[in-house]
Amino acid sequence: MMKHIFDQINYKKLLNEKNRADTLGFSEKKYINTVLETKYNEPVLICYPADLSDFAVTIFLISFIKGKYHRAYMYLIFKDKVMNISDIGVLKDEAKSRGYGDLLMVTALEIAKSKGASIVTGNMIFESSEQRNRQINYYSKYGFQIDENYKLKLVL
Numbered sequence: 001m002m003k004h005i006f007d008q009i010n011y012k013k014l015l016n017e018k019n020r021a022d023t024l025g026f027s028e029k030k031y032i033n034t035v036l037e038t039k040y041n042e043p044v045l046i047c048y049p050a051d052l053s054d055f056a057v058t059i060f061l062i063s064f065i066k067g068k069y070h071r072a073y074m075y076l077i078f079k080d081k082v083m084n085i086s087d088i089g090v091l092k093d094e095a096k097s098r099g100y101g102d103l104l105m106v107t108a109l110e111i112a113k114s115k116g117a118s119i120v121t122g123n124m125i126f127e128s129s130e131q132r133n134r135q136i137n138y139y140s141k142y143g144f145q146i147d148e149n150y151k152l153k154l155v156l
Contacts, residue, residue, distance in 0.1 A: 038099035046107055052115055055079065056086075059107050061100050072100040074108055083112040085122035085152070105142055113156060124150035 030050040035043055045062040061072040075086040085108065090100055112120055124139070124146065126132040132150075139146060144154045 036103055038103060040099055042098060044100065044103060046103060048107065048111065052111060057111060059104055059111070061104055063098070063100070065098075072104060074104040076108055076111065078115055078117065081116060081118045083108070083115070083117040083120045085120065101138055105138075109142070109156070118156050120144070120152070120154040120156065122152040124152065126150075 031047045032050050033045060033047050036046055037043055042063065042065075045060075047060040047062070049057060055078050057076045057078070059074045059076070063070045063072075070090070072088075072090040074088045077084040077086050088101065088104060090098075109120070122139075122144075124132065124135045126135055136146060139152055142154065144152045146152055
């Protein structure tokens, strides 16, 4: 019962954030603002530019956990028919392993397809074997090939 109440509060907070973003925007650009749920049924706000004609796209994710906002992001660079994942991150350790990366990747792959990309690339950067193993599992789940230099490639 208590968890359900917190979920309702979190959802209302994110809807308020979505409405604020829809009204004010994050900048001069118009953003798509969508409330989605993680695999743990946690509501989050996903935002990305409505105009995808730029060569660079940033996807933002905002969550509300235990009275605090948390953010995650993915930077994408497009050239010809290739989308490069330039960076991905969750800004606070307490917000990691909550399924945010999955929502970011699904959104990024949808954007790649809408822009006509046929290949997705990137580079794994890690500071420990634990990070390396988490990244290998994460990218492998989406079908990425990972070479010996930890370069990523996915053919769409």
